[in-house]
Amino acid sequence: MQSGALRLSFRFILPVALVWALLAYAVVPSVDNLTLRWFVRDLDARSQMLASALQEPVQEYLGQKSPKRIADLFDRTVQDQRLFAIAFCDVNGKLLYKTRTYPESLDCMESGWQQTLRQGMVSLPQGSVHVTESPLQAGGKYEGKLILVHDTSFIERRSADARKYVIALFAVLALIMSLLTILIAHFSLRGVLDALKDVLVGDAKHPARHGKPDSGSMQPLAGDLRALLYEYSVDKRAGDDSSRQWTPEKLRVLLREELAGDEVLVVSNREPYIHAQTATGLQVNRPASGLVTAVEPVMRACSGTWIAHGSGSGDRAAVDRNDRVKVPPARPSYTLRRVWLTKEEEQGFYYGFANEGLWPLCHIAHVRPVFRSTDWEKYVEVNQRFADAVVQEARTDDPVVLVQDYHFALLPRMVREALPKATIITFWHIPWPNPESFGICPWREEIIEGLLGSTILGFHTSYHCKNFLETVDRYLEARIEHDTSTISYGGKLTQVESYPISIAWPDADQAQPDIVTCRQQVRQELALPENHLLGLGVDRLDYTKGIIERFQAVERMLEQYPNLVGKFSLLQIAAPSRSSLDEYQNFEARVRNLAQRINKRFGSGVYAPILLRVEHHNAEQVNRLYRAADVCVVTSLHDGMNLVAKEFIAARDDERGVLVLSQFTGAARELHEALIVNPYHIEQSADALYRALTMPEIEQRERMRSMRSLVKDFNVYRWAGRMLLDAARLRQRERIMTKIRSHSRSSLRRVV
Ligand code: F6P
Numbered sequence: 001m002q003s004g005a006l007r008l009s010f011r012f013i014l015p016v017a018l019v020w021a022l023l024a025y026a027v028v029p030s031v032d033n034l035t036l037r038w039f040v041r042d043l044d045a046r047s048q049m050l051a052s053a054l055q056e057p058v059q060e061y062l063g064q065k066s067p068k069r070i071a072d073l074f075d076r077t078v079q080d081q082r083l084f085a086i087a088f089c090d091v092n093g094k095l096l097y098k099t100r101t102y103p104e105s106l107d108c109m110e111s112g113w114q115q116t117l118r119q120g121m122v123s124l125p126q127g128s129v130h131v132t133e134s135p136l137q138a139g140g141k142y143e144g145k146l147i148l149v150h151d152t153s154f155i156e157r158r159s160a161d162a163r164k165y166v167i168a169l170f171a172v173l174a175l176i177m178s179l180l181t182i183l184i185a186h187f188s189l190r191g192v193l194d195a196l197k198d199v200l201v202g203d204a205k206h207p208a209r210h211g212k213p214d215s216g217s218m219q220p221l222a223g224d225l226r227a228l229l230y231e232y233s234v235d236k237r238a239g240d241d242s243s244r245q246w247t248p249e250k251l252r253v254l255l256r257e258e259l260a261g262d263e264v265l266v267v268s269n270r271e272p273y274i275h276a277q278t279a280t281g282l283q284v285n286r287p288a289s290g291l292v293t294a295v296e297p298v299m300r301a302c303s304g305t306w307i308a309h310g311s312g313s314g315d316r317a318a319v320d321r322n323d324r325v326k327v328p329p330a331r332p333s334y335t336l337r338r339v340w341l342t343k344e345e346e347q348g349f350y351y352g353f354a355n356e357g358l359w360p361l362c363h364i365a366h367v368r369p370v371f372r373s374t375d376w377e378k379y380v381e382v383n384q385r386f387a388d389a390v391v392q393e394a395r396t397d398d399p400v401v402l403v404q405d406y407h408f409a410l411l412p413r414m415v416r417e418a419l420p421k422a423t424i425i426t427f428w429h430i431p432w433p434n435p436e437s438f439g440i441c442p443w444r445e446e447i448i449e450g451l452l453g454s455t456i457l458g459f460h461t462s463y464h465c466k467n468f469l470e471t472v473d474r475y476l477e478a479r480i481e482h483d484t485s486t487i488s489y490g491g492k493l494t495q496v497e498s499y500p501i502s503i504a505w506p507d508a509d510q511a512q513p514d515i516v517t518c519r520q521q522v523r524q525e526l527a528l529p530e531n532h533l534l535g536l537g538v539d540r541l542d543y544t545k546g547i548i549e550r551f552q553a554v555e556r557m558l559e560q561y562p563n564l565v566g567k568f569s570l571l572q573i574a575a576p577s578r579s580s581l582d583e584y585q586n587f588e589a590r591v592r593n594l595a596q597r598i599n600k601r602f603g604s605g606v607y608a609p610i611l612l613r614v615e616h617h618n619a620e621q622v623n624r625l626y627r628a629a630d631v632c633v634v635t636s637l638h639d640g641m642n643l644v645a646k647e648f649i650a651a652r653d654d655e656r657g658v659l660v661l662s663q664f665t666g667a668a669r670e671l672h673e674a675l676i677v678n679p680y681h682i683e684q685s686a687d688a689l690y691r692a693l694t695m696p697e698i699e700q701r702e703r704m705r706s707m708r709s710l711v712k713d714f715n716v717y718r719w720a721g722r723m724l725l726d727a728a729r730l731r732q733r734e735r736i737m738t739k740i741r742s743h744s745r746s747s748l749r750r751v752v
Contacts, residue, residue: 019174028163035162039155040119043130047148051134059138074099085149128152246718248301254721258728263396264304267386268404272296273327275314282314284329288540288575290643291404291429297504298720299334305393310338339389348378355578358406362430363638365544371442387414397421405429413453423727426454430640432464435474444475452489456727458499460641460666465496495730499723502716503646515627515654522628527606533693535570536629538644540577543587546635546679553685555598561690565602571611626651631692633660635679641666649711655704658692673703
């Protein structure tokens with residue numbers, strides 16, 4: 001308040017003081033000088049006129065030697081208001097005639113008076129007078145001089161009047177200047193603040209700039225500032241990433257210290273634990289889901305609540321009256337809150353919109369997406385149901401909400417509306433297609449708007465981020481900052497970033513089954529000879545996984561290398577998935593038929609080159625298979641990440657085994673030591689499979705060691721930690737922007 005008053009008075013007093021100084025030292029003296037010169041010139045002219053008029057009568061009366069008449073003449077003449085006195089001096093400089101008013105001291109203006117005259121002005125004890133001398137000549141002969149003395153007090157009066165007008169004029173000027181200064185300061189301050197706010201925060205009222213620079217003068221400066229901040233945050237993040245060995249404990253500390261709280265809410269469709277009603281009672285299963293594999297260890301580390309669809313036959317029996325159950329069953333560390341869906345809701349939301357619409361839309365696997373209005377309605381309804389559950393479960397008004405996957409594209413905005421201060425981190429586990437492909441979705445704008453309710457929107461790769469930014473650019477009026485990868489929409493910022501998902505690296509003290517034993521047991525169980533070469537595929541039975549192409553590659557390899565017939569088999573674990581959908585039923589039939597055909601062609605007796613197991617395997621069973629296999633084959637036609645590749649690497653502490661990996665997985669961008677293949681190119685995959693089976697041990701070790709060190713460091717805690725760190729920074733930035741906004745509002749109020 002004090003500084004505001006000071007600023008205000010400064011803005012007012014400074015112009016006034018300046019004007020006053022100008023007035024005192026320049027204007028008033030000049031005005032005085034000017035008026036004096038004007039009046040002196042006027043008096044000179046008057047004196048000349050009077051002197052001329054007096055010439056004749058004075059000469060006449062001199063000739064008549066009539067001093068009385070001269071005295072009368074002079075007295076009559078000084079009746080003039082301004083003429084003060086007259087005198088006549090003869091040729092010898094003797095004062096002959098004068099009026100009574102004539103100052104004695106002037107005498108005949110001899111003896112140095114001339115030097116003291118300034119513009120005819122003489123300073124006398126009774127005040128200043130103006131004196132002129134006019135020679136009197138008769139017939140060309142000098143006969144003396146007339147001295148006319150004018151009163152100059154009227155000049156003083158006029159000067160004083162003029163000074164008054166000038167001062168008044170300048171006072172008005174000073175006032176106008178002061179007001180102008182205040183107004184200019186006010187408007188330029190508001191302009192600066194508006195521009196700053198506009199540029200840094202973005203504004204829904206100024207949409208459609210699409211990352212192009214503003215015409216505002218603040219834009220280049222703010223752009224530089226923002227870029228600098230972004231570089232700084234990237235550097236800082238790199239520093240944070242490298243300085244942290246990401247562990248569950250680090251994640252807990254991060255939550256506490258950077259996000260000022262430990263309340264984490266996860267939302268996903270698939271639940272981490274499914275209770276099944278069996279003849280022997282309730283049985284708990286872990287689903288085949290990359291999402292669950294990744295997020296579950298994070299939840300164990302952070303506690304909190306996981307909200308998911310209760311889809312198991314025994315789920316209702318396992319929960320309390322608030323639909324909650326503590327998990328993991330063996331060592332409970334967080335809460336699972338189940339949301340119930342009717343058959344119709346599950347059909348429209350999960351099978352329909354999510355898996356017949358969005359799933360094929362986002363995966364380029366040449367299966368046409370199907371969009372139905374009825375499915376969309378259910379999708380909206382169920383998203384709202386889950387958003388309500390988030391609000392119910394939140395203990396504070398600013399929880400950290402981790403939204404998982406394409407089932408909940410609308411939920412971030414719904415939660416944002418109910419809990420504006422929440423930190424919403426959405427992770428899209430599947431690829432994001434290019435804008436043309438995404439444009440097929442009839443509700444594309446709603447989907448993107450829903451996602452932009454997030455604080456952070458994560459994808460596995462920067463390629464998917466780029467596709468998303470381009471899609472927003474194409475279909476929404478939002479402001480996109482490509483250099484910082486942020487989108488401003490409806491006055492809110494969303495950071496779009498790539499966070500490659502990963503797995504929890506096994507603890508060093510976690511007992512692992514012996515590799516040799518695993519190899520022997522698995523081969524025994526499969527009725528295979530001891531040294532049988534074993535390839536392994538682990539997938540959900542999904543058309544995006546490239547299972548058909550994988551079988552074709554096996555067939556091609558056996559064609560090309562017949563010496564492997566009878567010595568190699570591919571064990572394909574295929575967890576049943578979305579089996580009520582036609583597309584999945586057809587796919588299963590095609591997979592089974594192809595396996596049969598190849599087995600018929602190359603199999604003999606008990607030998608089958610393709611061992612297809614369409615059934616669920618738990619994590620422990622899969623781990624044994626990873627340790628028993630010679631090669632793991634991942635040939636997805638399109639996959640956000642594919643965690644099977646990383647799980648296989650984590651399982652191979654013997655540094656043996658080879659990974660054959662599709663170039664169309666997110667994992668291929670990290671695991672360069674795998675044998676990378678194009679699954680559509682069957683011969684290439686066949687060659688890679690053969691190369692893997694015949695790779696020298698030393699090469700296997702080199703490749704495996706390098707990939708293990710990467711997956712160990714780039715684990716799932718780092719995935720979650722980086723998102724949480726970025727969220728914390730964005731939260732901080734939002735806080736600063738809020739402060740700037742409120743500060744700019746209050747300073748404007750003060751100025752006004
Ligand atoms: O890839 C997306 C994803 O959600 C994975 O996380 C997971 O493997 C799979 O889909 C799960 O599918 P669903 O929950 O339909 O069985």
